[in-house]
Amino acid sequence: MLRGWWLAGLLLACVAAEPHCRQQLRHLQDSAGIAARLPPRLEGRWVSTGCEVRPGPEFLTRSYLFYTNRLFKALQFYYWDPSCRDPSYSLVIKGKLRLRQASWITRGATEADYHLHKVGIVFHSQRAMREVASWINQTSGEGCAGFLPPGRSWAPGALYEVLSARTERDCTAALGFAMHELSLVRVERHFQPLLQPQQSGSRLVEELYLGDIHTDWGERLHYRPTGYQRPMQSALHHVHPCPACGIISRADEHHPPILPARAALPMQLSGSWVSTHCEVRPAVLFLTRYFTFHGHNHTWEGHYYHYSDPLCRQPTFTIYASGHYTQGIPSSKVRGGTELAFKVTQARVTPMDQVTVLMLNSSEAGSCGLAGSWSAGVEQDITPTNGCVALGIKLPHTEYELFKTEQDTQERSLLYIGERPTDGSSPDSPDKRPTSYQAPLIQCAAASEEFSNYISLKYVGRKDANGIEALKPLPVAFLLFIALLFLRWD
Numbered sequence: 001m002l003r004g005w006w007l008a009g010l011l012l013a014c015v016a017a018e019p020h021c022r023q024q025l026r027h028l029q030d031s032a033g034i035a036a037r038l039p040p041r042l043e044g045r046w047v048s049t050g051c052e053v054r055p056g057p058e059f060l061t062r063s064y065l066f067y068t069n070r071l072f073k074a075l076q077f078y079y080w081d082p083s084c085r086d087p088s089y090s091l092v093i094k095g096k097l098r099l100r101q102a103s104w105i106t107r108g109a110t111e112a113d114y115h116l117h118k119v120g121i122v123f124h125s126q127r128a129m130r131e132v133a134s135w136i137n138q139t140s141g142e143g144c145a146g147f148l149p150p151g152r153s154w155a156p157g158a159l160y161e162v163l164s165a166r167t168e169r170d171c172t173a174a175l176g177f178a179m180h181e182l183s184l185v186r187v188e189r190h191f192q193p194l195l196q197p198q199q200s201g202s203r204l205v206e207e208l209y210l211g212d213i214h215t216d217w218g219e220r221l222h223y224r225p226t227g228y229q230r231p232m233q234s235a236l237h238h239v240h241p242c243p244a245c246g247i248i249s250r251a252d253e254h255h256p257p258i259l260p261a262r263a264a265l266p267m268q269l270s271g272s273w274v275s276t277h278c279e280v281r282p283a284v285l286f287l288t289r290y291f292t293f294h295g296h297n298h299t300w301e302g303h304y305y306h307y308s309d310p311l312c313r314q315p316t317f318t319i320y321a322s323g324h325y326t327q328g329i330p331s332s333k334v335r336g337g338t339e340l341a342f343k344v345t346q347a348r349v350t351p352m353d354q355v356t357v358l359m360l361n362s363s364e365a366g367s368c369g370l371a372g373s374w375s376a377g378v379e380q381d382i383t384p385t386n387g388c389v390a391l392g393i394k395l396p397h398t399e400y401e402l403f404k405t406e407q408d409t410q411e412r413s414l415l416y417i418g419e420r421p422t423d424g425s426s427p428d429s430p431d432k433r434p435t436s437y438q439a440p441l442i443q444c445a446a447a448s449e450e451f452s453n454y455i456s457l458k459y460v461g462r463k464d465a466n467g468i469e470a471l472k473p474l475p476v477a478f479l480l481f482i483a484l485l486f487l488r489w490d
Contacts, residue, residue, distance in 0.1 A: 021290070021444040024274045025305075028288050028312055033190050034277075036310070039099050039110050040187035042066040045235040046208045047248040051084035051259055052230055055215045055419065056176070057334045057435045059084055061248050061257055062232060064208075070096050074179070077248075077256040082336035087256040088128040091175075092120040092159070097182055106184060106226050106284055108310030109209075114182040119163035119172055122253045126154040135174040136162070144171035157254050176217055184211035184225045186310070192239055206234035212282055215422045215436065223422070227282040230439065241409045265405050267328050267338045270295030270447035273415045278312035279439050282422045288312055291415075295447060299324045300342065308353070315352035319393070320379075322346045328403065334435050337402045345396045349388060350379040363390045392424070399426055400433040413443035 048061040059079040066072045074093040080086040095116040103109040123129035133148035148160070162171040172178075186209040191202035210232070211225025233239065235249040244259050251257040275288040290303040304319040305312070323345040331337035349369065351357045357374050365371040368388035369380040387393040402418035418427065418434025427433055 021272050021274055024442070024444050025288065025290065028275060028278060034311060035189045036108055037187060037189070038102055038108075040185055040208075042072075042097070042099075042185070042187070042208070043068050045249055046232040047235050047238070047245050048230075049233055049238065049242055050244050051079070051082060053082065053334070053436045054213050054229075055220075055434075055436045056217060057082075058176075061244070061251075061259070063248050063251060063257075064232065066097065070098060072097050072182075075251070075253055077251065082334070083262060084257070084259045085261065087124040087258070089124055089132060090122045090253040090256050091177070092122070092253045093179060094118050095179070099185065103184065106280070106310075107286075107308075109184050109186045112183055112185050114179060115165070116163060116179060117165050118161060119177070120159045120253070121162050122157065122159050123154055124156075124256060129154045132175070136171050139174040143169050144174075147171055159253070173221060176220055178221050178223075180220075180222075180224060181210040181213065181229060184228070185209070186228065188231075203240065204237045205239050206237040207231040208233070209280075212422070213436075215419055215434070219422070225282070226284055227280050227422075243409065262406065264336070265407065267403060267405055268295075268413075268447075269293040269325075269328075269403070269405075269415070271443050272445035273441035274444045276440060276442050278307070278310060280310060281420060283424055286310055286312055289441060291441065292445075293325075297324075298326070317352055317356045317391075318350040318379075319391070320348045320350075321393075323396070325401075331402060333433075334402060337404050339433065340401045340403055342399045342401055343396060344399065346381075346383045347387065347393055347395055348379050348381050348383075349391065349393075351376055359390055360388075363388070394426075397426065397428060399428060400430050401427065402434045402437070404437060414440040415443065416440050 043066050045063065045065045047063050050061075052060050052062070054060065059082050061077045061079075061084055063075040063077075064072060065074070072093075072095060074091075074095075076091040076093065077084070078088045078090070080088050093116065095114055095118075097112055097114045100111045100113060103111050121132065123132065129148065129152070133152070136144055136147040147162075161169075162175070163169065188207045188209070190205055192205050193202050208231060209228040212227040212229050213225075214220040214223035233242070233245060235245065238245045244257070247259060248257045270293050272290070272292045274290045279287055279289070281287070286307040286309060288305045288307075290305070292301045294300065299322065301320070301322045304321070306316045306318065308314045308316050321344050323343045325343070326341045328338040328340045331339045349360070351360055351374055354376060357376050360368055360374040361372050363369075363371065366385055368390050369382045369385055374380065382388045382393065383395055387395040387397075404416040406414050406416070408414055416437035419436040419438050420434075421427060421432065425432070
């Protein structure tokens with residue numbers, strides 16, 4: 001009898017888990033009520049929602065204020081630690097921004113021109129002052145030599161000018177500093193349901209997406225973004241709860257925000273994880289992701305749903321990949337991160353529009369599935385052709401990854417996976433391992449609920465390349481019937 005109850009419980013858990021992941025994917029496809037205004041309205045203050053990680057790594061928070069006369073004042077707070085509790089220095093950036101036309105490259109974005117008037121730096125310790133002064137003195141031009149004399153004592157609150165349009169002095173290159181993020185802008189609005197049981201209705205949330213930072217430090221000074229960073233949110237209209245939002249909005253260059261302490265979480269990959277919104281990568285890729293990790297045998301499955309629009313409503317193709325991964329070790333370069341190696345051994349592709357079908361059917365024979373046989377909505381295994389050259393997929397191959405897990409303010413588990421190289425290459429060697437993260441995935445099924453995840457992503461009634469109907473999700477009523485049979489059997 002005990003065995004019957006156990007199996008019934010497992011089946012019921014699977015039934016409960018499957019809708020949760022499917023619901024999140026459907027939520028993303030429905031765009032979650034997101035609206036984007038063109039041209040965007042930037043007036044007001046925008047703040048980070050937590051500690052951000054840029055390639056390098058750099059740990060920072062941001063607070064940007066845009067005025068109605070197109071002037072702006074941006075504050076960037078840099079830290080020694082990944083929790084943004086030990087400040088290093090702050091930058092004060094002042095300038096002017098002019099919105100131009102809708103981007104021809106990144107759909108849904110607006111291109112902009114900016115001009116910097118001045119940039120100042122405030123050090124928060126003697127150590128920070130010594131290190132930054134050393135960088136500037138060694139790597140900047142003649143006008144920056146002797147920026148700070150060696151042995152100069154740290155003066156709390158002192159502001160030092162590192163860029164001035166008036167004097168044509170620019171000593172920011174040593175910091176890897178550029179504001180090219182302002183050249184690509186998007187503002188999204190949606191409504192967040194009120195969380196309290198006794199409340200009804202929703203509140204407005206506004207998010208500001210600015211251009212991405214190149215993953216190669218040497219390229220960031222002249223890189224023009226085609227993707228986005230982690231979004232900032234309006235200081236007035238942000239998600240709730242957001243402890244960091246208020247702390248950052250009240251901070252200034254002399255009083256950097258100290259974010260609340262957060263307990264370090266062990267790396268627990270097992271379970272299923274899905275995107276929280278339509279994601280944008282450089283080179284104009286719009287996608288959502290869905291992963292399942294099986295901790296007992298260190299295998300994984302990933303689904304990548306690609307789209308042609310920034311709301312992920314117009315599908316272009318889907319990639320299913322699987323393989324195994326190594327035991328993680330703490331990263332020696334990115335504090336708080338875990339290093340893993342992922343082996344990709346199998347992949348399948350489903351074209352979802354005629355443009356992709358034509359591209360795949362034009363591929364050289366033997367380079368991407370069965371030549372000339374692609375059709376919309378029909379999946380093909382590309383493992384026999386060692387991947388798909390047209391889509392940049394090579395099989396088998398290994399990727400060296402950086403992972404991090406944490407909980408959000410609602411105690412939901414989040415998974416951060418290393419940021420993909422901006423140049424479109426693969427992190428196929430240890431020296432290419434990421435030092436920053438992509439947008440987080442949210443856990444939609446725990447380890448005990450993995451059983452039905454693969455089945456749940458099958459297209460109902462879809463046929464494979466051989467004309468065989470794909471496996472359909474088992475109806476809930478059927479699973480319940482099987483569970484009752486086992487109860488009676490014991």
